[in-house]
Amino acid sequence: MISHQVSPVVITGVGVVSPIGIGKQAFWKSLVEARSGVGPLKSVPSSRLPS
Known part of the structure; x- marks a missing residue:
């Protein structure tokens, strides 16, 4: 039988990190x-990469 170990997860906030903006205001x-x-x-x- 396979044993599954459960680890606690805590979400402290939601944010954005993307090429068009860091943070929700800049991203939006x-x-x-x-x-x-x-x-x-x-x-x-x-120059040597396939296109």
């Missing part, structure tokens, strides 16, 4: 302004 403002979180890859060379 970006959504309303239709900002995109997608852009060119700049942190690594992409």
